[in-house]
Amino acid sequence: MADAPPVTPETLRGLEALQRRILWLSTYLVHHANSVRPNPDGTKVGGHQSSSSSVVGLMTALYFHALRATDVVATKAHASPVLYAIEYLRGRLTADQLRSLRSLGGLQAYPSRRKNPEIVDLSTGSMGLGAASAAFSALATRYVSQHGGVDGGPATPARFIAMLGDAELDEGNVWEALLEEAVRELDTLLWIVDMNRQSLDRVAPDSRRAQLRDWFRGAGWHVIELRWGSRLRALFARPGGERLRARLEGMGNVEYHALLRLPPAGARKAVITTAAGHVDPAVDRLLADIPDDAVRALVADVGGHDLPTILAAYEEAARPRGGPCVILADTIKGWGYPFGADPMNHSALLTPGQLEELRAALGVAAGEEWAGVPPASAEEELIRRAPKPYAPPHSPDALPGGPDPTLDVPESLDEAYPAQSSTQEALGRILGRLSRLPVGDRVVTLSADVSITTHLAGWINRKGVYFPRSRPGFAADAPQAMQWRESPQGQHVELGIAEHNLFLALGAFGLTRELSGHTLLPIGTLYDPFVSRGLDALYHALYAGGRFIVAATPSGVSLSPEGGAHQSVITPGIGIALPAIAYYEPTFAQELEWILLEGLRGLVRRGDAESLYLRLSTKPIDQALAPAPTPGHREAVLRGAYRLIDGREVSGWDPEDNAVHLFATGVMVPEAVAASRALRDQGICASVFVVTSPDLLHRGLRAPRPYVLDLVSPDEEGVPVVSVLDGHSHGLAFLGGALGVPQIPLGVDHFGQSGSRGDLYRHYHVDAAAIADAAHALLARGPALG
Numbered sequence: 001m002a003d004a005p006p007v008t009p010e011t012l013r014g015l016e017a018l019q020r021r022i023l024w025l026s027t028y029l030v031h032h033a034n035s036v037r038p039n040p041d042g043t044k045v046g047g048h049q050s051s052s053s054s055v056v057g058l059m060t061a062l063y064f065h066a067l068r069a070t071d072v073v074a075t076k077a078h079a080s081p082v083l084y085a086i087e088y089l090r091g092r093l094t095a096d097q098l099r100s101l102r103s104l105g106g107l108q109a110y111p112s113r114r115k116n117p118e119i120v121d122l123s124t125g126s127m128g129l130g131a132a133s134a135a136f137s138a139l140a141t142r143y144v145s146q147h148g149g150v151d152g153g154p155a156t157p158a159r160f161i162a163m164l165g166d167a168e169l170d171e172g173n174v175w176e177a178l179l180e181e182a183v184r185e186l187d188t189l190l191w192i193v194d195m196n197r198q199s200l201d202r203v204a205p206d207s208r209r210a211q212l213r214d215w216f217r218g219a220g221w222h223v224i225e226l227r228w229g230s231r232l233r234a235l236f237a238r239p240g241g242e243r244l245r246a247r248l249e250g251m252g253n254v255e256y257h258a259l260l261r262l263p264p265a266g267a268r269k270a271v272i273t274t275a276a277g278h279v280d281p282a283v284d285r286l287l288a289d290i291p292d293d294a295v296r297a298l299v300a301d302v303g304g305h306d307l308p309t310i311l312a313a314y315e316e317a318a319r320p321r322g323g324p325c326v327i328l329a330d331t332i333k334g335w336g337y338p339f340g341a342d343p344m345n346h347s348a349l350l351t352p353g354q355l356e357e358l359r360a361a362l363g364v365a366a367g368e369e370w371a372g373v374p375p376a377s378a379e380e381e382l383i384r385r386a387p388k389p390y391a392p393p394h395s396p397d398a399l400p401g402g403p404d405p406t407l408d409v410p411e412s413l414d415e416a417y418p419a420q421s422s423t424q425e426a427l428g429r430i431l432g433r434l435s436r437l438p439v440g441d442r443v444v445t446l447s448a449d450v451s452i453t454t455h456l457a458g459w460i461n462r463k464g465v466y467f468p469r470s471r472p473g474f475a476a477d478a479p480q481a482m483q484w485r486e487s488p489q490g491q492h493v494e495l496g497i498a499e500h501n502l503f504l505a506l507g508a509f510g511l512t513r514e515l516s517g518h519t520l521l522p523i524g525t526l527y528d529p530f531v532s533r534g535l536d537a538l539y540h541a542l543y544a545g546g547r548f549i550v551a552a553t554p555s556g557v558s559l560s561p562e563g564g565a566h567q568s569v570i571t572p573g574i575g576i577a578l579p580a581i582a583y584y585e586p587t588f589a590q591e592l593e594w595i596l597l598e599g600l601r602g603l604v605r606r607g608d609a610e611s612l613y614l615r616l617s618t619k620p621i622d623q624a625l626a627p628a629p630t631p632g633h634r635e636a637v638l639r640g641a642y643r644l645i646d647g648r649e650v651s652g653w654d655p656e657d658n659a660v661h662l663f664a665t666g667v668m669v670p671e672a673v674a675a676s677r678a679l680r681d682q683g684i685c686a687s688v689f690v691v692t693s694p695d696l697l698h699r700g701l702r703a704p705r706p707y708v709l710d711l712v713s714p715d716e717e718g719v720p721v722v723s724v725l726d727g728h729s730h731g732l733a734f735l736g737g738a739l740g741v742p743q744i745p746l747g748v749d750h751f752g753q754s755g756s757r758g759d760l761y762r763h764y765h766v767d768a769a770a771i772a773d774a775a776h777a778l779l780a781r782g783p784a785l786g
Helices: 009-036 049-053 056-066 077-089 129-146 166-170 172-179 208-218 230-236 241-250 253-259 264-272 281-286 292-299 307-317 352-362 378-385 423-434 457-463 499-509 512-516 532-543 571-577 589-605 633-639 666-681 694-702 707-711 735-739 757-763 768-778
Strands: 071-074 159-165 189-195 222-226 325-330 443-448 492-495 521-526 549-552 581-584 611-615 641-645 659-665 685-691 721-724 743-746
Touching: 009 049, 009 056, 009 077, 009 307, 009 352, 009 378, 049 077, 056 077, 056 159, 056 189, 056 307, 056 378, 071 129, 129 159, 129 172, 129 189, 129 499, 129 512, 129 532, 159 166, 166 172, 166 189, 166 208, 172 208, 172 499, 208 222, 208 325, 222 307, 230 241, 230 292, 241 264, 241 281, 253 264, 264 281, 264 292, 307 325, 423 443, 423 457, 423 589, 443 457, 443 499, 457 492, 492 499, 499 521, 499 532, 521 589, 532 571, 549 589, 571 581, 571 611, 571 694, 581 694, 589 611, 589 633, 633 641, 641 666, 641 707, 659 666, 659 768, 666 685, 666 721, 666 768, 694 707, 694 735, 707 735, 721 735, 721 768, 735 743, 743 768, 757 768
Parallel strands: 071 159, 159 189, 189 325, 222 325, 443 492, 443 521, 521 549, 549 611, 581 611, 659 685, 659 721, 721 743
Antiparallel strands: 641 685
């Protein structure tokens, strides 16, 4: 990485002027959104002026001096107004766009790659997730570079920088990310922590500073602390200075923040008085020549607001080293505002009078609220010579000779599956076949310490485990079926037991196309019950634009001996509710093959293609139940459902008397088939529909002609529905309303418990007998066995 230009007096003057302009613009655009722009319904707009002002110096120095064209940045969510002000000065936003903050179609409240990709590298928002995403993005880029996907040229991300608030470090997912061994290998990762020592409701505990420093160092990070600015450090070097330092650093956070809000004389008294209540003569003499008004400003001279100190830290952070770096920069929340350091300032907004005082202090003329920088000024020169923002290649994966064969995903693998096969076992076989094809070179699997139990062993044996440097595998006295080889050439990323890490890493590996121009096809496996553990991270990864495949297995009460703690009953609802990801629950191995391959093609195609969530099971299914291949069957599977048994073919079928529709998902299909056969013996004609994607069927209800209406014929109007799935019954409960018929939805609506599958199916009324009873009830015939 090229060195930053030298810091000259002219540079500092320009940065100070830019800092003032950015403080004003970031303040005013929030004020405009709340107090100038019409707000018909009176809803609070907000905008976090205090959280923005605390990082103005840090972001000014970063964007207009230390940043390089190959740097990718994740900005602190609550500092989005500062980011927008900077991009306005860089010429990438207009004044009209600034005026659109938090309005429909305008700039988002928090930096969003999905909504504003022209200026946002990485999305932030949910606390702590943006910083962890930056870490895994650095890992994904390292993976790409070690697999020949980038050439180290100007279009290659060279460094990932995340700016985050210190309260974000309260989030456990941050420390889960730091515990990953591969993260500590990343010398391309820099975090800048805004240490304003405040969160929404409180001042941070006094012990937090030392804890953060020690935790980062313990995780292998290089730590740079910006505690005090250059004026205070110069004073510390004078006689009595060490006593002043001891007084300031001995204060608790609450006392220090209170000191900053005292009137001038009170601030002096507080500084020169020891904790025991006595005047310290050494400190009193040291400050004797400093006016009262200047004392308070002096003790507020913290490192995160002192540009020379910040620039020195950025220079140190850019030096080569063997691992990641973090800058802990002390700041003041609400810096430059009358409510600076007020513990209740998180949502505070400047009043019109306070805004006018700030305007005067910053030298902003009336009518020049949206002005940029003066022409031929030092700040214009800084903007002009700053490198262009990072831009990935425009033609990803292009080869001179034509399309890259490693991105050719077939429609079918022609794989043979055992007569009795589970979808989890089929996943392993599909990956085994993919590992022998060119496209397998683009697949990377990820797992949170459950790779073997989710059937990735064969894939790992063939492709190896990825780590940024080679390490010895498992030590064994005898040959093992599982070969655990860790090297930069491996294609499986093994993570610790942390689902947040898994989903954030999937999102990062699923963004390499956009960030480096090299498409990876990430497939992550985890136990389906633990999808909800990492749901916040999964949502963030999707919102951030990552494209990936989640294979969650095993699922539901079919995982019978494990009991309620490991039986996922709410995940079908999650699959239906999550945007930007298609949820499928295949029954047969061939269905899974088609769905997975189509998902991979979507990752290659991009455009409006979504991520894919596969809910799989360890329950063996008789593959002979699958329908014989017919034209259009594959398309029906991919659309979300098909008819497996046609009740209309039964002699005596009467839609107004003895017909019923059974809709079943995944491992419940055999029970529905058994119920259909039993009902036939009782004079009821039951069609069986296999729902491969409750999600797509539900989404399709908004289409001019919903697909669910194509599944039934016009002469079946009024036929009632029984639905059944290995999860909460509401996952298919929309079918009756969609078809305009009575419905009894069967499913598991309570915590599970241990037992055999048969016992649990009977207990939760999802077995064949319960399905048949529901059909009898709909037809007013009484219980099936009554």
